[in-house]
Amino acid sequence: MNFIGGKWSWPAGAAKLTSRNPADSRDVLGVFPDSPAGEVDRAVQAARQAFPAWKRCPAPERAKIIRRAGEIMARRKAALGALVTRECGKPLIEGLGDVQEAIDMAELAAGEGRRLYGQTTPSELPNKLCLTFREPVGVCGLITPWNFPIAIPAWKALHALVCGNTVVLKPAEDTPLCGAAFVKALEEAGIPAGVVNLVQGTGERTGRALVSHPGLALISFTGSTETGRGVAESCGRSGKRVSLECGGKNAQIILADARLDLAIEGALWGAFGTAGQRCTATSRLIVEEAVYERVLTRLLRQARRLRLGPGLKKGTQVGPLINERQMTRVLDYIALGKKEGARLLCGGRRAQRGPLARGWFIEPTLFAHVTPRMRIFQEEIFGPVLSVVKVAGLSEAVRVLNDCPYGLSSSIYTQDVNSALAAVRDIEAGIVYVNGPTIGAEVHLPFGGVKQSGNGHREAGKAGLDIFTEWKTVYVDYSGKLQRAQIDNS
Numbered sequence: 001m002n003f004i005g006g007k008w009s010w011p012a013g014a015a016k017l018t019s020r021n022p023a024d025s026r027d028v029l030g031v032f033p034d035s036p037a038g039e040v041d042r043a044v045q046a047a048r049q050a051f052p053a054w055k056r057c058p059a060p061e062r063a064k065i066i067r068r069a070g071e072i073m074a075r076r077k078a079a080l081g082a083l084v085t086r087e088c089g090k091p092l093i094e095g096l097g098d099v100q101e102a103i104d105m106a107e108l109a110a111g112e113g114r115r116l117y118g119q120t121t122p123s124e125l126p127n128k129l130c131l132t133f134r135e136p137v138g139v140c141g142l143i144t145p146w147n148f149p150i151a152i153p154a155w156k157a158l159h160a161l162v163c164g165n166t167v168v169l170k171p172a173e174d175t176p177l178c179g180a181a182f183v184k185a186l187e188e189a190g191i192p193a194g195v196v197n198l199v200q201g202t203g204e205r206t207g208r209a210l211v212s213h214p215g216l217a218l219i220s221f222t223g224s225t226e227t228g229r230g231v232a233e234s235c236g237r238s239g240k241r242v243s244l245e246c247g248g249k250n251a252q253i254i255l256a257d258a259r260l261d262l263a264i265e266g267a268l269w270g271a272f273g274t275a276g277q278r279c280t281a282t283s284r285l286i287v288e289e290a291v292y293e294r295v296l297t298r299l300l301r302q303a304r305r306l307r308l309g310p311g312l313k314k315g316t317q318v319g320p321l322i323n324e325r326q327m328t329r330v331l332d333y334i335a336l337g338k339k340e341g342a343r344l345l346c347g348g349r350r351a352q353r354g355p356l357a358r359g360w361f362i363e364p365t366l367f368a369h370v371t372p373r374m375r376i377f378q379e380e381i382f383g384p385v386l387s388v389v390k391v392a393g394l395s396e397a398v399r400v401l402n403d404c405p406y407g408l409s410s411s412i413y414t415q416d417v418n419s420a421l422a423a424v425r426d427i428e429a430g431i432v433y434v435n436g437p438t439i440g441a442e443v444h445l446p447f448g449g450v451k452q453s454g455n456g457h458r459e460a461g462k463a464g465l466d467i468f469t470e471w472k473t474v475y476v477d478y479s480g481k482l483q484r485a486q487i488d489n490s
């Protein structure tokens with residue numbers, strides 16, 4: 001169902017799509033529409049109508065609704081976490097983490113209702129006041145991926161809303177129910193009709209219609225770099241603001257002086273958490289030669305012990321891929337890695353034992369003897385595949401890390417403060433972890449990447465307000481006469 005102008009409805013004539021559990025394709029969660037352009041138009045019109053009143057509503061009042069939505073999600077956390085796991089496959093502990101991120105985001109965004117600070121600054125002229133305000137941009141189209149199906153809609157929508165924008169959300173077609181559950185929390189929290197609208201559907205039909213709609217001021221997109229580029233082109237043509245959070249090919253460096261137990265634990269969590277399907281997942285491991293063999297031996301031993309299974313099953317550490325297409329894509333990359341001459345240490349196959357045959361599982365896969373220019377080391381695979389490269393030391397490690405089209409997250413394990421800080425300075429990425437894995441962002445810090453991982457914007461943190469607001473600059477002259485800037489005081 002879609003949520004438009006405060007009402008849930010099914011668009012007339014829309015094709016019916018099915019949401020299935022990726023751990024068991026027989027498990028159907030529900031159906032949803034592939035919304036046509038006319039339905040997108042209805043949602044945009046509802047958001048446009050609601051905009052003037054929502055913009056005028058005091059920000060602390062807007063924040064109260066956001067806070068209530070966070071409380072509703074907190075009360076429902078167990079059920080929502082289980083829904084995330086059932087619809088997108090990640091282990092329950094991660095499904096619950098997804099919901100927690102949305103709750104945290106509600107707390108952060110609601111707090112902004114009493115801040116949204118502007119600036120005051122002296123004028124160059126006497127008896128004159130200069131100040132700035134953040135103003136909402138208008139109706140925002142939000143397009144989100146499936147891998148954080150409640151957290152990412154929350155990242156986008158809650159900041160957009162506290163700033164006074166109205167929104168049309170199009171969640172990923174793999175996780176429509178999670179998108180709807182997030183919107184329901186806002187509905188129950190008392191969001192006025194038309195302020196939040198939900199249109200379900202595929203990227204090709206509903207997503208495209210949203211991006212090209214002339215009634216939107218902005219598109220905030222999270223997804224693959226390839227799709228993001230098309231979205232940005234279309235926004236450029238129609239003069240919309242656009243924020244892109246795209247792919248990654250994140251690397252972890254292990255220097256010889258690192259705590260190897262921590263470094264390996266971090267690499268396994270970074271590479272195989274969410275079955276490697278995080279934009280910040282570790283897919284490249286860059287290891288100093290003095291410890292390379294030791295790292296491989298321990299990594300292999302521990303990777304083999306990881307428990308693959310449905311996310312709702314107790315003890316599961318690695319869940320399925322999101323769908324058959326993505327599973328096939330990852331298997332193709334594994335075949336490519338072998339062809340390129342990398343050494344497959346473990347995994348590399350679809351897991352089909354017993355009930356696993358009903359889902360899209362791939363065994364945690366390790367490649368050693370990888371060289372930096374191999375495609376498996378350059379391209380985003382988005383699956384449980386970790387490629388290991390050997391380097392002589394810190395400077396080569398940073399060079400290899402930077403020699404990649406993406407720049408989202410990164411990590412270095414070392415006990416040496418000089419090495420750590422040199423890496424922090426030289427790594428080309430939006431996020432650098434020292435002695436932590438490449439995953440684990442917190443909502444009160446800016447999130448985003450450089451190079452092909454984005455287009456220069458950040459989400460979350462205070463920086464997350466920037467895309468959703470325009471600055472209004474105000475000059476108040478109380479001198480009682482004409483004062484001419486740049487002329488009267490020169």
Ligand code: NAD
Pocket residue numbers: 143144145146147148170171172173201202203204206207208211222223224225227228230231245246247248278279280380382408448453
């Ligand atoms: P995707 O690009 O296939 O889809 C993302 C969203 O875009 C979906 O809602 C989809 O329906 C929509 N879409 C697809 N084609 C469209 C079009 N032509 N016009 C408008 N919308 C369209 O990505 P995905 O498979 O859902 O997610 C995985 C990708 O997302 C990975 O590349 C991952 O790195 C990236 N990602 C990035 C971040 C980040 O913050 N940087 C976070 C999570 C995921």
